[in-house]
Amino acid sequence: KERKLILAIxxxxxxxxxAIIEDGSLILSNVVxxxxxxxQRFGGVVPEVASRHHVEEITLCIEDALTTADVKPSELSxxxxxxxxxxxxxxxxxxxxxxxxxxxxxxxxxxVNHMAGHIYAAQFVEPLQFPLMALLVSxxxxxxxxxxxxxxxxxVGETRDDAAGEAYDKVGRVLGLSYPSGKEIDNxxxxxxxxxxxxxxxxxxxxxxxxxxxxKSSFINTVHNAQxxxxxLVIQDLAASFQESVIDVLVAKTIRACQEYPIKQxxxxxxxxxNQGLRDRLRAEVTKKLPGVTFIVPPLRLCGDNAAMVGAAxxxxxxxxxxxxxxxxxxxxxxx
Ligand code: KG4
Ligand code: ZN
Numbered sequence: 478k479e480r481k482l483i484l485a486i487x488x489x490x491x492x493x494x495x496a497i498i499e500d501g502s503l504i505l506s507n508v509v510x511x512x513x514x515x516x517q518r519f520g521g522v523v524p525e526v527a528s529r530h531h532v533e534e535i536t537l538c539i540e541d542a543l544t545t546a547d548v549k550p551s552e553l554s555x556x557x558x559x560x561x562x563x564x565x566x567x568x569x570x571x572x573x574x575x576x577x578x579x580x581x582x583x584x585x586x587x588x589v590n591h592m593a594g595h596i597y598a599a600q601f602v603e604p605l606q607f608p609l610m611a612l613l614v615s616x617x618x619x620x621x622x623x624x625x626x627x628x629x630x631x632x633v634g635e636t637r638d639d640a641a642g643e644a645y646d647k648v649g650r651v652l653g654l655s656y657p658s659g660k661e662i663d664n665x666x667x668x669x670x671x672x673x674x675x676x677x678x679x680x681x682x683x684x685x686x687x688x689x690x691x692x693k694s695s696f697i698n699t700v701h702n703a704q705x706x707x708x709x710l711v712i713q714d715l716a717a718s719f720q721e722s723v724i725d726v727l728v729a730k731t732i733r734a735c736q737e738y739p740i741k742q743x744x745x746x747x748x749x750x751x752n753q754g755l756r757d758r759l760r761a762e763v764t765k766k767l768p769g770v771t772f773i774v775p776p777l778r779l780c781g782d783n784a785a786m787v788g789a790a791x792x793x794x795x796x797x798x799x800x801x802x803x804x805x806x807x808x809x810x811x812x813x
Contacts, residue, residue, distance in 0.1 A: 497545075
């Protein structure tokens with residue numbers, strides 16, 4: 478059987494990435510050019526700076542991905558590209574590059590939803606089986622998505638304010654950590670204990686929604702009060718207490734949603750899925766409370782933004798005959 482090779486492009490935020498994926502599940506190359514250092518001094522992603530970096534990097538990443546995979550454009554069967562959600566200027570660079578490449582090599586253009594991409598990253602661990610539940614936790618999103626079958630997405634719960642990753646980055650800023658601070662808080666948390674009292678918002682409510690802005694405010698108040706009273710703060714314990722609160726809520730709601738819906742697999746994906754505390758706790762709870770459900774979480778390098786996941790999702794779209802024409806535009810607030 479002939480192998481189907483897809484060139485995939487991701488440029489929705491601060492990583493320029495190009496990958497070559499075989500049959501939706503084998504990574505031949507996955508080049509990721511991170512711009513994180515350029516945004517650090519601003520404490521967050523600056524859209525204009527992101528666009529400029531994407532312009533500089535995109536063609537180099539395409540060449541690099543082809544060379545690393547040892548694949549010629551003539552061997553490809555399609556070009557997948559993230560068209561939303563994300564920063565409009567950043568998305569447009571990837572889309573323009575994808576159109577140009579597709580046109581030059583007479584290849585079909587496959588539009589990909591970035592959040593679907595995060596879910597399909599699990600496909601590199603093992604084949605997805607439906608129905609499944611996905612916990613998507615990133616810098617911009619926190620949502621529970623029910624997939625009855627491939628290509629069908631139902632949001633059963635989502636954050637009403639901040640995303641989980643956003644909460645990590647905001648409290649990290651208060652602690653003087655550099656952006657993005659999720660990983661560092663995760664490390665600090667492992668050296669501390671849950672000694673500060675932070676809220677578990679909406680944990681008992683009869684829905685699958687989340688809220689992290691109250692936790693963020695509570696954290697900031699704790700830090701400011703201690704500073705005013707000249708009390709000493711134990712940063713490891715602050716990190717541990719914050720992280721426990723985030724994990725408690727994410728895990729409790731996810732497990733409940735999985736008990737409500739008939740599922741075979743639980744997938745966790747997105748940048749915050751790299752969190753070691755969250756991975757460990759969710760895995761343990763699934764084993765304990767969800768017999769028969771397989772828990773899948775992509776390896777760390779596939780949790781953050783990357784084009785391999787876009788290639789996996791593009792393969793599914795192409796199989797369904799979902800292609801785009803050259804009118805394809807960025808959709809910054811694309812949802813399922
Ligand atoms: O999916 P992603 O790379 O980009 C978006 O689409 O948002 O997610 C980035 C987010 C950031 O907020 C970052 O702080 C968070 O993922 N993150 C983590 C960890 N590693 C990255 N949050 C908690 N623990 C981690 N280990
Ligand atoms: Zn993402």
